[in-house]
Amino acid sequence: MYDVVIIGGGPGGMTAALYCVRSNLKTLLIEKEILGGYMAYASVIENYPGFPDGIKGIELAQRIAEQVKRTDVEFKYATVKNVDFDSMKIDVGDEQIEAKTIILSLGLTHKKLGVEGEDTFQGRGVVYCTTCDGPLYRSKKTVVAGKGIPGITAALYLEEIAESVVLVTPTDELEAKEDIYLDKIFDSSVEVITNAEVNRLEGSEKLERVVIEYNGDGGSEQVLEADGIFVNIGKKPNTEFLAGTGIDLTKSGYIRVNDKQETSIKGVYAVGDVTNEKYKQVTTAVGDGCKAALNVARYLKRH
Incomplete structure (x- = not known):
């Protein structure tokens, strides 16, 4: 069993992982594609502190990922099929992973045009x-x-x-x-x-x-x-699989959190663009990850 399982490797999720291991928590980060999330797709990021000339999204993602990989964080590349928040079990298809706490860093995905020919030519234009x-x-x-x-x-x-x-x-x-x-x-x-x-x-x-x-x-x-x-044309939150799980979502599918990054379920936190927080920035996601990890550590000490 893990002290904390982080679902999603965006900037918020990776930052949370860094802070969790610094608190000596047994930490697993699950990512289905590439570390960095939506940030990795940005052609250039010009408002992240420390890079006066800007930095490519993929490069910033790789730098943060390299830092995380130098710690004791465990990684698993898989798609989460379902989460049972009553038993705190995460279904990734080939196994079920147990956690004491969970941090959701699910990010966003591209909206589609919804027009004739879009699916036909996907990958071909x-x-x-x-x-x-x-x-x-x-x-x-x-x-x-x-x-x-x-x-x-x-x-x-x-x-x-x-x-x-x-x-x-x-x-x-x-x-x-x-x-x-x-x-x-x-x-x-x-x-x-x-x-x-x-x-x-x-x-x-x-x-x-x-x-x-x-x-x-x-x-x-x-x-x-x-x-x-x-x-x-925009993005939408990757929260479809959370429907019916008890997590409180907005009408648009974003996860409701408080100022501690806590969701409606005890021991479950959310960070980054997937939350209902107004500002969607790499810097705010990083801050979310820090807050969530510190609050997870406090929660585990009390429980």
């Missing part, structure tokens, strides 16, 4: 991770479906690689919380199409055309030739 698959579209025609900073950063990343980049956004004007991103996109070669959304995707063996529809213009359409479309 439909892309959800720009930094992962962007290099495969060198000297090719690309479209980015997105808005705000995620859409802008994806388009700017592709500008350095692709033959052409068209950014399609549903708002009347391109928006970003930080003006520096707007300055960069308007100084680039990226074509920006506003007030439009993707209607369907067409092609034969692979994606060849992105059909967009303009909002409030009689539904007029435009066909964009494209070898790839990069979808950046």
Whole structure:
């Protein structure tokens, strides 16, 4: 039995692991894909302290992971099928893992467009991770479906690689919380199409055309030739498997926590983007992980 099992290896989960082992807790971290979570997919992170020139998301993820791997944290790469919070048992398919406490660092996943052709061309022109698959579209025609900073950063990343980049956004004007991103996109070669959304995707063996529809213009359409479309329309929490487990979720599926990162179930904590906390940043996730681990240590001393 573990003192604490951390489900998810994002920045919050990895930070929690660091603090748990420092408290001499037997710690297991379960991750289904790569350490770093959604952070690893960021083309560049410019607001993490200590990196004045910015740092690639995957590089920051690797640095934190390297630090965690130098400790006594145990790792298991598996998909969690179910969690029984009454018995504190975690089902990963080939075994059940017992824990005294659990920290949920489940992160977010990309939302899909939900249009005709999306599933057909997934892996053959439909892309959800720009930094992962962007290099495969060198000297090719690309479209980015997105808005705000995620859409802008994806388009700017592709500008350095692709033959052409068209950014399609549903708002009347391109928006970003930080003006520096707007300055960069308007100084680039990226074509920006506003007030439009993707209607369907067409092609034969692979994606060849992105059909967009303009909002409030009689539904007029435009066909964009494209070898790839990069979808950046938002994210949703990875909490589907928590339905019916007793964990209190918001209507949008985020885990409700208090200022100690405690969930509605004793001994169960949540950190990072999956929580109902307003701000979704790498720095806030790291802080969540620290708080959760320290509170886990206090909880175990009392129980």
